Structures are given as structure tokens and as C-alpha cells.
Amino acid sequence: MKKLLGIIFLMLFLVSATQLTSPEKQEPKTLEGTWELVSFNNYDGNEVVQTLPATDGYRQIKMYYDGKVMWTRYVPTDSVEWFGYGSYIATDSTLTEKLEYMSASMRKIANENMEWHMELQLEGDKYSQIFVDEEGNRINSENYKRLN
Template identity: 60%
Template sequence: MKQLIGLALMMLLLISATKNPNNVPELHPTIEGTWELVSRYNYDGENVTDTLTPEKGYHQIKMFYNGKIMWTRYTPNKTVEWFGYGSYEATDNSLVEKLEYMSASMRKIANPDMVWRMELQLKNNTYTQISLDEDGGRIASENYRRID
């Protein structure tokens, strides 16, 4: 009986000494997943000068998986379609998107090579992609939150 009680106490001690999984440090963030636009910023080259939030009913979603990107935008009361599909590369501080095809409305404003190079600020559940001018100054950003 003493051995059984000793074994039970030893098990309780071992269980109490294990780490709580809630204390595990967060993993390195990844851009893979599904994201929804929550706001946009305008910059003066370095600092935020204006914050814009989507109008009611507006949705812009981006999905990143296995080196592929797909995005879509729904704007209430508008008949213009906005979407695109292609590939992406992300590093700790940069995001490059190369679209293979896109909606006609997007093609009208797209650059000729359909490649977008942006500064990337990535956390586990949020990310910001910042458009830069030719001199590396910040122009505008899109700010997303993870939804999957």
C-alpha cells in the first residue's frame, strides 16, 4: 500500500512539474492562411498621416498557401469585380506578389509586369503590407487580421 501511495504522489509531482501548454512561446509567424483587410494607412514617406476603415459591407480577403496567393474584394453597391491569383514570396520584412491573372478592373491599374514589391510587417494574427515609392518611402499600407 505504501508503494501505491508513493507511486501516486510521484505521478502528481511529475504532472505538476510539466509545462502548461499555454506558456509555450508563440511560433515564428507565417503569412500562410486567410486574412481580412481591417484598415488602410496613408504615409508621408515615413509616418502614418491617415487611417481609412472599410465601409459597411466591404470585404477584402487574401489567402496565402504553398506559394500561391488569391485575393478578392467585394464592394457593396458596385458592379466592378476585383480579384487576382498568382504566386508570392515572403521574407521577414518583404512580400512580393506576382499575379498570373486578375479581373479586368484590376488589369486596368496593374503595372505591366504584374509584380508588387512591398514592405512586410508580420505578427501571428496580423500583417501589414506597405507600398513603397522609388526611393523606398512609404506610400500606403493595407492592414489585415488572420481569419483562418
Template identity: 70%
Template structure:
């Protein structure tokens, strides 16, 4: 009987440890998935948000991050110009780097062959902000996204 109680106790400890470690893994946010732009922030000289600019009616910008690759598209109902791109991305706890390898003709006209952005990243489970920084490290503006898939 003591062996049975000991075995049950050991199983409970193992189940609790497994549940605890798997819930920790689930709480670590990942940028992998599909995201939609919801609004923009502008920053002042001290790095504080000065205003929030919502997207216009009908405007949609979607980003997809999977296995180190990014694809994004933008639809603006009042604009016939196509905006999309494909490339690679890397993240750290606080940075996002996107490098476009393929892009629409409208972007190609204004961009070098390979376009790279290095941004500050604030990543949560269902929301992320990519913050654009100037040459001196000051925050300029941000794009703020919500997760579309889980």
C-alpha cells in the same frame, strides 16, 4: 526505487523540453491563412502614419495565402467592376512579394501581363500590414488585415 525516481525525473524533463519547443513554434507568426482588410494607413515623408482610413460600408477584400499561392478578391457594393487575382507569394521576416498570374479583366486593363508587388511586411499572429514603398524606399501607404481563420 532510485531508478524509478530517476526515470520519472527524466520523463518530466523530456515533457518540459517538448512543451517548450512546441510553444516556441506556435508563437512564430505565419501568413498562411485567410485575411480580411480592415483599414489603410497613409504615411508622411518621415515614414509616420498620418491617418487611418477605414474601409467603406459593405467593402470587403479577402486574401488567402497557402503553399506559396495567393488568391484575393474585392467586393465594392457601389461598383459593378470585378476585382480578383491569383498568383504566387514569397515572404521574409520583413518583406512580402506577390506576383499575379491570373486576374480579372478590370485589373488586366490597367496592369501588365504579370503584376508584381514588393512590400514591407509587419506580421503578427492575427494581424498583418503590407506597406507600399516608393522607388526611394519611402513608405507611401499600407493595407492592414485581420486573420479570419486560425
């Protein structure tokens, strides 16, 4: 009986020690959450040729929850309002946003159906939404970091 208790104790110890010494960090593979834009990429073909950080004071925040997206942009040198609200669908490699409500400035540049199809690269606490042309070539991207 002592031997059995000793083996059980040893097994419990080994299991708990393994969990303490080799934690597996599970990075979230979801767009759900709040994100802040940190930079932009410009492409030539499918290669990044330029990365531009967000300028001082510029803030663009996006929130994705339960199939809904909301975003706002603040540019200290611009009095024009930029915001939008709508729905989104994300797969492992694509992001589609369809806005239902937006600022007047956004409505002026929005496409007819107010829908944007982008390539999605999501890695833990960062993601890029990449805009592509009709032939599938990358044009530019917005790069975000997770805030929560």
C-alpha cells in the same frame, strides 16, 4: 524505492503544473492562411498620418497557401469586379506578389510585369503590406486580420 518513486512523481507533477500555469502561446509567423482587410494607412515619410477603416460592406479577402495567392474584393457601391491569382514570396520583412490571372479592372491598373514588391509587417494574427516609392519611403498600406 519508495523515495525514488516519490521523487519521480514529484518531478512529473512539477513539470505538468508548470505547463498548465505558464502556457507559452506560439503565434504563427507565417502568411499562410486566409486574411480579411480591416483598414488602410496613409504615410508621410515613414509615419502613419491617417488610418481609414474599411467601409461598411467592403470586403477584401486574401488567401496564401503553398506559394500561391488569391484575392477578391467586394465593394457594394461598385459593380466592377476585382480579383487576382498568382504566386508570392515572403521573407521576414518583404512580400512580393506576381499575378498570373486577374479581373479586367485589375489588368487596367497593373504594372507591366504584374508584380508588386511591398514591405511586410507580420505579427501573429495581423499583417500589413506597405507600398513604398522608388526611394523606399512608405506611401500607404493595407492592414489585414487572420480569419483562420
